[in-house]
Amino acid sequence: MPRNEYQPFLATVKEVIRHTDIEYTFRLAYEGPVKPGQFFEVSIPKFGEAPISVSGIEPGLIDLTIRRVGRVTNELFEHYADRKLFLRGPYGNGFNVDDYRGRELVVIAGGTGVSPVRGLVEHFANHPEEVRGLTLVAGFKSPQDILFYNDFSRWATKINLILTVDAGEGPAHCQVGLVTEHIPQLKIQDASNAAAIVVGPPVMMRFAIQGLLAAGFAEHNIWISQERKMCCGIGKCGHCRINDVYVCLNGPVFNYTQGKTLVD
Amino acid sequence: MDINTKEVIKNAFRVTKARGLTASRIRVPGGHLKAEYLEIIHQIAREYGNGTVHLTARQGFEVPGIRFEDMPLVKELLQPVIAGMGINQTEPGQGYPAAGTRNITACIGNRVCPYACYDTTAFAQRLEKAVFPNNLHFKIALTGCPNDCTKVRMHDFGIIGMTLPQFEPERCVTCRACIHNCRKKSVGALSEINYRPARNEEKCIGCGECIVSCPMAAWTRSREKYYRLTLFGRTGRRNPRLGVDFIKWIDEDSIIKIILNTYDYVEKYIDLNAPGGKEHIGYIVDRTGFAEYQKWALRDVRLPAIAEVTQPVYWGGLKY
Amino acid sequence: MGYRLTKEACDGVLQKLSLNHTLFAPKRFTGGGPFSGTDLIRYGKIASADEIVLDAKSAHSFKEALLPITETLFYFTEEQMKEPDPPAQGVLVFLRSCDLHAVRRLDEIYLRNGAEDYYYKRIREKTRFALIGCPTAFDTCFCVDMVANRSDNYDFSIEQDENANYLIDCRAADWAALFEAAASQTLAVEPSFVAATPTRVGIPALLDAGVAAAAMWDQYDGRCIKCGRCNFSCPTCTCYTMQDLFYTDNGKAGERRRVWASCMVDGFTDVAGGGCYRPKNGQRMRFKTLHKVFDYKQRFGYQMCVGCGRCDDVCPEYISFARIVNRLEEALREVKSDAAE
Numbered sequence: 001m002p003r004n005e006y007q008p009f010l011a012t013v014k015e016v017i018r019h020t021d022i023e024y025t026f027r028l029a030y031e032g033p034v035k036p037g038q039f040f041e042v043s044i045p046k047f048g049e050a051p052i053s054v055s056g057i058e059p060g061l062i063d064l065t066i067r068r069v070g071r072v073t074n075e076l077f078e079h080y081a082d083r084k085l086f087l088r089g090p091y092g093n094g095f096n097v098d099d100y101r102g103r104e105l106v107v108i109a110g111g112t113g114v115s116p117v118r119g120l121v122e123h124f125a126n127h128p129e130e131v132r133g134l135t136l137v138a139g140f141k142s143p144q145d146i147l148f149y150n151d152f153s154r155w156a157t158k159i160n161l162i163l164t165v166d167a168g169e170g171p172a173h174c175q176v177g178l179v180t181e182h183i184p185q186l187k188i189q190d191a192s193n194a195a196a197i198v199v200g201p202p203v204m205m206r207f208a209i210q211g212l213l214a215a216g217f218a219e220h221n222i223w224i225s226q227e228r229k230m231c232c233g234i235g236k237c238g239h240c241r242i243n244d245v246y247v248c249l250n251g252p253v254f255n256y257t258q259g260k261t262l263v264d
Numbered sequence: 265m266d267i268n269t270k271e272v273i274k275n276a277f278r279v280t281k282a283r284g285l286t287a288s289r290i291r292v293p294g295g296h297l298k299a300e301y302l303e304i305i306h307q308i309a310r311e312y313g314n315g316t317v318h319l320t321a322r323q324g325f326e327v328p329g330i331r332f333e334d335m336p337l338v339k340e341l342l343q344p345v346i347a348g349m350g351i352n353q354t355e356p357g358q359g360y361p362a363a364g365t366r367n368i369t370a371c372i373g374n375r376v377c378p379y380a381c382y383d384t385t386a387f388a389q390r391l392e393k394a395v396f397p398n399n400l401h402f403k404i405a406l407t408g409c410p411n412d413c414t415k416v417r418m419h420d421f422g423i424i425g426m427t428l429p430q431f432e433p434e435r436c437v438t439c440r441a442c443i444h445n446c447r448k449k450s451v452g453a454l455s456e457i458n459y460r461p462a463r464n465e466e467k468c469i470g471c472g473e474c475i476v477s478c479p480m481a482a483w484t485r486s487r488e489k490y491y492r493l494t495l496f497g498r499t500g501r502r503n504p505r506l507g508v509d510f511i512k513w514i515d516e517d518s519i520i521k522i523i524l525n526t527y528d529y530v531e532k533y534i535d536l537n538a539p540g541g542k543e544h545i546g547y548i549v550d551r552t553g554f555a556e557y558q559k560w561a562l563r564d565v566r567l568p569a570i571a572e573v574t575q576p577v578y579w580g581g582l583k584y
Numbered sequence: 585m586g587y588r589l590t591k592e593a594c595d596g597v598l599q600k601l602s603l604n605h606t607l608f609a610p611k612r613f614t615g616g617g618p619f620s621g622t623d624l625i626r627y628g629k630i631a632s633a634d635e636i637v638l639d640a641k642s643a644h645s646f647k648e649a650l651l652p653i654t655e656t657l658f659y660f661t662e663e664q665m666k667e668p669d670p671p672a673q674g675v676l677v678f679l680r681s682c683d684l685h686a687v688r689r690l691d692e693i694y695l696r697n698g699a700e701d702y703y704y705k706r707i708r709e710k711t712r713f714a715l716i717g718c719p720t721a722f723d724t725c726f727c728v729d730m731v732a733n734r735s736d737n738y739d740f741s742i743e744q745d746e747n748a749n750y751l752i753d754c755r756a757a758d759w760a761a762l763f764e765a766a767a768s769q770t771l772a773v774e775p776s777f778v779a780a781t782p783t784r785v786g787i788p789a790l791l792d793a794g795v796a797a798a799a800m801w802d803q804y805d806g807r808c809i810k811c812g813r814c815n816f817s818c819p820t821c822t823c824y825t826m827q828d829l830f831y832t833d834n835g836k837a838g839e840r841r842r843v844w845a846s847c848m849v850d851g852f853t854d855v856a857g858g859g860c861y862r863p864k865n866g867q868r869m870r871f872k873t874l875h876k877v878f879d880y881k882q883r884f885g886y887q888m889c890v891g892c893g894r895c896d897d898v899c900p901e902y903i904s905f906a907r908i909v910n911r912l913e914e915a916l917r918e919v920k921s922d923a924a925e
Binding site (some may be wrong): 002003004005006007008044045046047049050066069070072073107137201202227228229231232234235236237238239241244245246248249261263264 | 658660663665667669684693694697698699700701702704705710772793796823824826827828829830837839840845847852853854855856857858859861862867871874879880882883903
């Protein structure tokens with residue numbers, strides 16, 4: 001018989017970082033290959049499963065940043081902060097660090113869209129020599145929604161960081177406005193060879209990509225990560241299918257030349 | 265001209281406002297008939313009437329403008345219609361033997377309508393066989409489902425079709441069509457527990473909406489057919505009122521038995537001095553009290569275990 | 585090898601097969617239809633050959649044999665997570681050629697698209713197939729156009745001759761002796777296959793995803809009631825949704841199960857936090873249609889739809905899938921001319 005892919009394994013919660021009342025990062029013990037942009041199914045018996053992006057990778061550890069929005073995540077926040085968690089995964093393709101090596105890189109992320117790119121940003125922030133400049137444009141609805149504020153403070157000296165909130169008064173380093181407003185002001189030396197990653201709510205992604213194309217970025221130099229409903233993570237349940245791809249198998253990271261052809 | 269109006273009326277002919285002219289009233293139990301009878305009715309109207317036909321409020325026909333002298337010829341023509349519809353007769357060729365118990369009305373029922381819970385036409389015909397002829401003023405109406413298109417609550421006996429929904433949980437895919445439709449189109453008897461519908465048995469009116477809306481046949485109809493029986497609705501002058509629930513989840517045989525028992529009760533308690541010997545049942549029940557009626561009505565009736573008898577029963581309505 | 589069997593002899597063979605297999609065939613559920621006084625033909629367990637409905641199409645397909653409508657994946661107690669035992673018996677499924685072609689589609693997803701599905705595989709390994717001969721197409725069938733009208737990968741075929749005896753073409757070596765012993769005659773048997781259908785469909789050779797922009801889909805915003813009957817009746821739809829629950833108020837015991845899902849029904853694309861990717865019924869109709877006659881082929885190299893026509897049979901709003909497919913050619917022209925302007 002094949003392995004039962006639906007059988008989750010236990011991972012010990014090492015630390016819980018509380019960003020906001022409804023957004024926590026669970027730091028878990030994990031040994032095994034995993035890439036930024038991949039996701040795990042967090043599996044809570046009797047409550048359900050939820051696909052969660054890997055937001056950080058360190059030797060023997062993974063971070064899962066979770067927003068409390070439903071039955072599974074509610075239960076997680078209430079009762080699992082100091083225990084072991086069942087996981088399945090990692091699933092999906094994740095980001096390929098090689099795609100961005102040696103190039104100017106712009107990462108545009110909105111809301112929890114910061115999670116899937118956090119590992120990648122962390123990598124290049126620690127290895128600035130691998131890219132020709134990294135810009136992170138991170139947008140949140142309000143100051144209360146800001147995730148990874150400590151990371152931003154840390155990164156501020158290492159990368160070109162633009163932190164923005166749609167409205168309200170942000171903390172230090174924070175501007176007010178939509179992420180898309182910052183695209184025309186990006187200081188890119190060679191836009192036609194620069195790479196960009198866009199992750200976030202569908203509307204934000206659409207306008208951010210429009211902005212990048214207008215700024216001279218080539219379609220094949222843009223990558224996106226798609227969020228869709230996923231029950232299984234292994235190409236069976238069908239919820240995440242778009243055209244001829246399964247986001248859980250072929251994504252969630254797509255080059256824009258392919259991503260633009262996908263119609264929900 | 266010498267006419268025994270009492271006899272004429274009992275024979276289902278009317279005394280009309282035009283001197284010398286009558287109208288022939290034709291029963292159509294369940295309001296459904298073979299189209300060939302329309303040709304005969306056409307012939308009567310053309311040859312003996314004034315060329316018109318009225319569709320009565322009780323789903324029969326009335327052919328006006330007939331001369332009293334032509335009644336025997338009309339009855340002769342009517343014979344195949346009466347016999348063909350299976351109307352009980354005392355003497356073939358002599359028309360209808362009674363007119364007191366009115367034509368039994370029904371909606372189109374499950375032969376056509378997707379909502380109907382039973383064959384209203386067949387049940388109407390079965391009832392007709394059981395109760396006719398009778399001179400007592402009884403009005404019976406059947407409707408296929410709780411939509412009550414027949415408006416049975418305006419009749420002495422209202423028969424509303426029901427089905428007892430059967431649920432096979434393993435076939436349910438949580439599409440929620442049943443819950444949504446029950447809430448929007450019926451009484452909201454379904455709630456969701458553990459991704460599956462749970463039926464509030466007290467609230468459920470057996471309309472079958474859950475069954476019709478289920479794409480998986482997780483909900484199906486009960487083998488047994490059930491009904492809601494309502495009593496003594498009426499229109500008229502003194503105290504028009506809607507019929508009220510008597511028994512929910514009653515079966516066909518029990519309904520027939522209760523109606524036959526009611527004839528005995530009316531025979532016993534009707535006001536002998538009532539004009540024309542005609543008194544609506546409801547007024548009799550008002551006089552004897554409902555408890556006495558119920559005693560008579562349920563005599564030898566064996567209700568299904570699931571049946572719910574409303575107690576006590578009250579009517580409202582307008583009082584003039 | 586081919587055989588002719590009397591009804592009694594055929595029942596004898598079925599009885600022997602049922603020692604190790606649940607016999608699963610289209611059968612009549614009297615009074616089981618949605619409307620009062622109507623029957624339902626769907627799959628169920630049978631014991632004798634005459635229970636197999638040969639003269640009508642089942643409203644739902646055979647697929648619940650391989651993909652239970654509700655399937656428990658784990659039972660949970662406070663401390664434990666336990667898989668349900670695998671089914672003790674195999675299944676022998678009686679099905680027509682179109683449905684047998686659908687099995688390949690189910691296998692494609694559950695055995696080959698990503699990791700193998702443990703639960704599917706353990707049923708599939710014990711499943712065998714009896715082909716129901718199909719002498720004439722029903723009104724809504726279009727198997728010939730979908731190239732699903734002929735099959736040869738069955739264990740045996742079954743149909744009746746003019747005297748109501750059963751004709752069998754047995755291809756399973758291990759069952760030949762069983763039929764041989766019961767047969768009244770050995771003869772060459774070729775199961776009947778439909779050669780022409782009253783309903784025809786033509787999928788545009790140069791269909792592309794751009795057809796999504798055509799105006800034709802908008803019509804279904806109003807016509808479709810998103811009930812999902814087309815998906816649930818389809819032998820090639822494979823989607824499911826996971827459900828976790830606890831049985832009692834104390835929350836100690838519960839289960840994780842999967843149930844069939846439909847891309848036409850509300851909730852299919854809803855993500856945590858409230859997003860929905862295809863809110864309109866017309867979008868869902870387009871998504872489903874293109875999967876059946878385009879997207880699936882792009883991924884796997886052959887069409888998903890097998891032309892059984894059940895979706896047309898069961899649609900309460902009389903939306904014809906065959907008609908939708910036949911409108912694609914014009915929709916494509918419309919999209920191309922819009923693009924040219």
